[in-house]
Structure formats: C-alpha cells, structure tokens
Amino acid sequence: MENRSSVNAISNKRLNRSNYEDKLLCLEKIIDNLDDGVLLTDKNGKIIIYNRAMEELEKRKASDMVGKFIWEAYEYFDKNKSEHMRVLKSGSPITKRYKAHAYNEDGPVYKLYSTFPIEIDGEIIGVYSISKNETRLQFLLSEITEMKNEFFRQRILKSDDINPNGTKFTFSDIIGSSNVMKKLIQEAQSVAWIDNNILLVGDTGTGKEVFAQSIHNYGNRNSEPFIGVNCASIPENLLESTLFGTVRGAYTGALDSPGLIEQAGSGTLFLDEIHNMPVNMQAKLLRVLQERIVRRIGGSQNYPVKCRIISAINEDPFQLIENGQLRQDLYYRLAGYCLYIPPLIERENDIFELSEYFIKKSNLIMGKNVIYMTDRLKEIMKNYSWPGNVRELEHFIASIMIRTNVNDKYLRAKNAPKYLINMMKANCGNYYEIQSGSNLTLQEKLDSIEKKMILEALDSNLWNVTKTAKELGVTRQSLIYRMRKLGIKRKENRD
Known part of the structure; x- marks a missing residue:
C-alpha cells in the first residue's frame, strides 16, 4: 500500500508540473517552430523570447538578443523610440506596420508586424510583436505577376480602359524583366496590403502613378476610389479648397463641395509632386493627417480621414527638406514606406x-x-x-x-x-x-563616380555615416538615401 501511495504521489507531482512547467515548455517549443517571428519583452523592456523565425527574418541570433534591453539590441540611442516601450507606456497596440527595425549585411530588413501589450489585473507585464515572414508568398506572387505580364504583353490595352475605381494600371501593366524591376514590384506588392502611407521617389517619366495605381489595385482597398492630383498643376489659392472642400458662402462663388480627401473615402489619394505644394499648405495638410479629420473651408463639421495617402516626388527628399521645399515632419508622415523607382538607364535591357x-x-x-x-x-x-x-x-x-x-x-x-x-x-x-x-552609359558613369566618392569617404570614417555626411557636405538622411539608391551596403561596424 505504501508503494502504491508513493507512486500516486509521484504521479500527482508530475501532473502538477504538467499544468505549469510542461505547459510552458510546450508553448516555448510551439513558439520556436512558428513560421512567424515572435519577440517578447518584459515590463522593463528586456527581451525574453526571440524565436527561430525572427532569427531567419533578421539574420540575428537569439543568444545575442535575449537578455538585452530592446533599445540596446536594435541600437536605438533613445529608448523612447522603441515601439515596445511606447506600447508598454500607452497600452495601445500598433498593428499592421511595414518597417525596417533591423539591418544586416544586405541592408534594411523590412517586415510586416503588429505589437501588442500583455495586461493582467490592470497591469501591463510585457509586450510582444508578431512579424510575418512573407518570403514564400512574395516568391509565388512574383511568379504569378511574371506570368500575367507575359500574358498582357500579348494584348494592348486601349487608352479608355478605365476601371470603376478610377484606375487604368495594375502590376501586370509594368513592362520590364530586369532584376531591379522584379525586386521593386515585389516590394510594392508587400506594402500594398498594409495601411502605411507610401512615398514614391523617382525621376520624371519613371511611372510613379503607374506604381501608385498598381499598389491600390493590389491591396484590400481596390474596390474603393483612387483619386490622383498633381500638386504643381493647381494654383495655390485653389489647392486648399480642392483638397479639403468648401461650404456655400465661404467666399464668393463657393458651393457645398467635398474635397478630394472626402471623395477618396476609404480608398487612395495620390498626391503627385507633393514638394511643389506651398509650405504653408503643407502645414495644413500635416495637421489633417495627424488628427485624421478634415473640415471644409468655411464649415464647422469634421469629416474623418479614411483614405491612404500615396505621394510622389522627383527629387532627393532629404535635399528638398534641406532646401526648405518639403517640411521634414510632413515627409515622415507621408513616408510610412518609401519606394525608389529607378530611371530607365538603370533598368538593364528593359528599354x-x-x-x-x-x-x-x-x-x-x-x-x-x-x-x-x-x-x-x-x-x-x-x-x-x-x-x-x-x-x-x-x-x-x-x-x-x-x-x-x-x-x-x-x-x-x-x-x-x-x-x-x-x-x-x-x-x-x-x-x-x-x-x-x-x-557604361553617362548616367552609369556618374553613378559610379558618386558611389566611389561615398565609399572612400565611408572607409576613411570607419563607416560612421554621420561623420561621412559632414565630410561630403550633405545631411545624414540624404547620404543614407544615396547609399540605398546606389546599392551601398552597410558594414557590421555601422554607426
């Protein structure tokens, strides 16, 4: 009888352990084998879980991440810039973002992620992020797009083929099989499904509106309106009423009229040549985007801003900021994600x-x-x-x-x-x-000279981007933009 009691006691202990320790071990195994990346920090901001999928996504090791404060692990000099710490403080989740938080030898690592607080008995005890690994999906989407491109090349769309949502173009209409265009299309498809505002940067005639319409038609807003406007083509005194709308009597001849932001509804508003918008108008647009409400000129009623903004510029954005043509705060509001569209000369045999x-x-x-x-x-x-x-x-x-x-x-x-x-x-x-x-073409030669100068300056400054930018006489942001444009990869000892 004593032996049987001892066996029962041991079994009960195992059962009790199963309800806690074994369950935790099982959950850790499950988390480690998920296809999505999982990162968990405690209430102090220390990383306590960094699973295998996150290792693959960011090309880092869990052993180098776990136990570190998150702002140290990701090299944020100000811990308040860490989204985990912001969620810990506010208690509000951050969902469906597409952004680079990590860098490896190939450059920035962009991923789709959401960050949530963990609350127990009214106290937030931790924060976790789930990052989507879209590599396989992007590969399949790329193959499908290539097949559709081949099919659509066999027919020519008539110029009056307008979709009900106000667009003409999809990714299938983008001609070119160069590696740079294939990669760009994959990038654009990745951001099409999220709600970030997008900034398109490219020279005149590179097809920025084609990409804007393609992104709209590829994402979950494709049944909603796409409305495009060239900010340089509308006189300053009409631009505000065009975007925000008017009420009758606001000024002579004013009627009750919704602005383009209202008309876009839950769709997409495409603002081309945004840098040609007057600076005082940029300030008004920034306020609307920050508060997510718009009021017609002369009116008192507020309308919610539901649309996503895709904007475009044809110059280096950081040079525009430096020259005072583009507000820096508006740039960061518009550039939730930035896509660089290469000139034709950089597209191999696409010509x-x-x-x-x-x-x-x-x-x-x-x-x-x-x-x-x-x-x-x-x-x-x-x-x-x-x-x-x-x-x-x-x-x-x-x-x-x-x-x-x-x-x-x-x-x-x-x-x-x-x-x-x-x-x-x-x-x-x-x-x-x-x-x-x-x-080499002339443009390729000029790019080669610029790339050589930047690389030499980076090497002489031990790849300290801030010092290099100062030496070259450009802003730090402008140098980073030029490095990305020219395919200059960051080294391990980046600043």
Missing part, C-alpha cells in the same frame, strides 16, 4: 522590352506592321541617357512609327525627327568622349 510594347501599341493605333528595330537605331538608343525615361521613350517610338511606311517591318533611325536624332547623337558623342571606350 527594348518597352520599345517592343510601344511598337505593338502603335501598330494597333496606326495600322502599321513593324516587328523589328535596326541595329543602328538600337545602338543609338542604348547609348542615350533617356532623361525623360519611359515617357520619353514612348514619345520617341511613336514619332518614328508615324513616319514609317505601312509595309515596312523595321523601325529605322532615318524615320525619326531630325532634331531628336541630332540630340541623341550629341548625347552619344559626349558619352563616348567621357567613357573613353567603356560600355
């Missing part, structure tokens, strides 16, 4: 894929039968810098197609307007003189 598309489009419109391009024309096009980018290329192809004989199957340089060819030849002449026989 000829695009040309093929524009030729097919012109064949359909003009009743021509062009299939090929002469080698001479290709050589001129290849060595031209294309300052107007895709828009200039489309105009160039159309100009030659107009002068091409109906029965001619070749697109020929001799059929281009003389002023265009002279301009391109002059550009090519400078190109050959500067390159001294190399195969």
Whole structure:
C-alpha cells in the first residue's frame, strides 16, 4: 500500500508540473517552430523570447538578443523610440506596420508586424510583436505577376480602359524583366496590403502613378476610389479648397463641395509632386493627417480621414527638406514606406522590352506592321541617357512609327525627327568622349563616380555615416538615401 501511495504521489507531482512547467515548455517549443517571428519583452523592456523565425527574418541570433534591453539590441540611442516601450507606456497596440527595425549585411530588413501589450489585473507585464515572414508568398506572387505580364504583353490595352475605381494600371501593366524591376514590384506588392502611407521617389517619366495605381489595385482597398492630383498643376489659392472642400458662402462663388480627401473615402489619394505644394499648405495638410479629420473651408463639421495617402516626388527628399521645399515632419508622415523607382538607364535591357510594347501599341493605333528595330537605331538608343525615361521613350517610338511606311517591318533611325536624332547623337558623342571606350552609359558613369566618392569617404570614417555626411557636405538622411539608391551596403561596424 505504501508503494502504491508513493507512486500516486509521484504521479500527482508530475501532473502538477504538467499544468505549469510542461505547459510552458510546450508553448516555448510551439513558439520556436512558428513560421512567424515572435519577440517578447518584459515590463522593463528586456527581451525574453526571440524565436527561430525572427532569427531567419533578421539574420540575428537569439543568444545575442535575449537578455538585452530592446533599445540596446536594435541600437536605438533613445529608448523612447522603441515601439515596445511606447506600447508598454500607452497600452495601445500598433498593428499592421511595414518597417525596417533591423539591418544586416544586405541592408534594411523590412517586415510586416503588429505589437501588442500583455495586461493582467490592470497591469501591463510585457509586450510582444508578431512579424510575418512573407518570403514564400512574395516568391509565388512574383511568379504569378511574371506570368500575367507575359500574358498582357500579348494584348494592348486601349487608352479608355478605365476601371470603376478610377484606375487604368495594375502590376501586370509594368513592362520590364530586369532584376531591379522584379525586386521593386515585389516590394510594392508587400506594402500594398498594409495601411502605411507610401512615398514614391523617382525621376520624371519613371511611372510613379503607374506604381501608385498598381499598389491600390493590389491591396484590400481596390474596390474603393483612387483619386490622383498633381500638386504643381493647381494654383495655390485653389489647392486648399480642392483638397479639403468648401461650404456655400465661404467666399464668393463657393458651393457645398467635398474635397478630394472626402471623395477618396476609404480608398487612395495620390498626391503627385507633393514638394511643389506651398509650405504653408503643407502645414495644413500635416495637421489633417495627424488628427485624421478634415473640415471644409468655411464649415464647422469634421469629416474623418479614411483614405491612404500615396505621394510622389522627383527629387532627393532629404535635399528638398534641406532646401526648405518639403517640411521634414510632413515627409515622415507621408513616408510610412518609401519606394525608389529607378530611371530607365538603370533598368538593364528593359528599354527594348518597352520599345517592343510601344511598337505593338502603335501598330494597333496606326495600322502599321513593324516587328523589328535596326541595329543602328538600337545602338543609338542604348547609348542615350533617356532623361525623360519611359515617357520619353514612348514619345520617341511613336514619332518614328508615324513616319514609317505601312509595309515596312523595321523601325529605322532615318524615320525619326531630325532634331531628336541630332540630340541623341550629341548625347552619344559626349558619352563616348567621357567613357573613353567603356560600355557604361553617362548616367552609369556618374553613378559610379558618386558611389566611389561615398565609399572612400565611408572607409576613411570607419563607416560612421554621420561623420561621412559632414565630410561630403550633405545631411545624414540624404547620404543614407544615396547609399540605398546606389546599392551601398552597410558594414557590421555601422554607426
């Protein structure tokens, strides 16, 4: 009987342990084998869980993270900048963000994540984040997009094909199979499903609105309106009423009219050339975005701001801030995520894929039968810098197609307007003189010189970005932007 009692006592102990310790061990195993990254901090901000998926996402080791304060682990000099500490203090979760908190040898690590407080008996005892690993999904989406691109290249969309939501373009309409464009499309698809405001940075004619519409159509707002406006095309005295709306009698001729922010509803408002908006108007827009309410001019009723803002600029944003053309606080409000759209010259052989598309489009419109391009024309096009980018290329192809004989199957340089060819030849002449026989374009050479200067300055300053920026005479943000644009990777000993 005593032996049986002893066995029962041991069993009860195991049972009691199962209800607590074994359960904790099981939960730790489960968390460690999840596909999503999990990071847990205690009420003091110390990391106590950093699972295997987070290791894979951020290319870090749990042994280097667990036990550290989160602001130290992620190299925040001010602990109040840590979102975990903000959630711990406020008790309010931060959901569906797409942002870089970590850097590795390949650059910033962007991930979709949400951060939640853990509250027991009215006290917040910890904060945890769940980060989505989208690598497999992005791979599949990329394959699907490539298949759709191939399909849509076989047909030409008519210019009046407008979707009910006010858009014309999707990712399938973006022509080009260069690695830089494939990566950009994957990035854009990743941010399409979240609510962050997006800033598109790219030269004139690179297709910023095409990307804006594609992002809208790819995400969960695709059934809502897409409304675009060029901030440079509207006079200053009309811009405020255009965006915010008016009530009758606010000024002579004013009617009850909703602004574009209201009209966009839960959809997307695209603000092109946002840096050309007057600075005082930028301040008013910032207030609306911060408070998430808009009031019509002359009115007293507030309307909630539900739309997502996608904005675009065609210059270095940090240079614009430095020059006083763009408010820094507005930039950070608009740039929840920043996408850099490369110029045509950086897109490898996309120029000829695009040309093929524009030729097919012109064949359909003009009743021509062009299939090929002469080698001479290709050589001129290849060595031209294309300052107007895709828009200039489309105009160039159309100009030659107009002068091409109906029965001619070749697109020929001799059929281009003389002023265009002279301009391109002059550009090519400078190109050959500067390159001294190399195969680089002028833009590539300039980028190469800039990259060399930045790398030399970084090396001489032991990769301290702040000191390097000071030496080069630019702001720290501007230098980081140029490093990303030129593909300069941060080293382990970054500042």
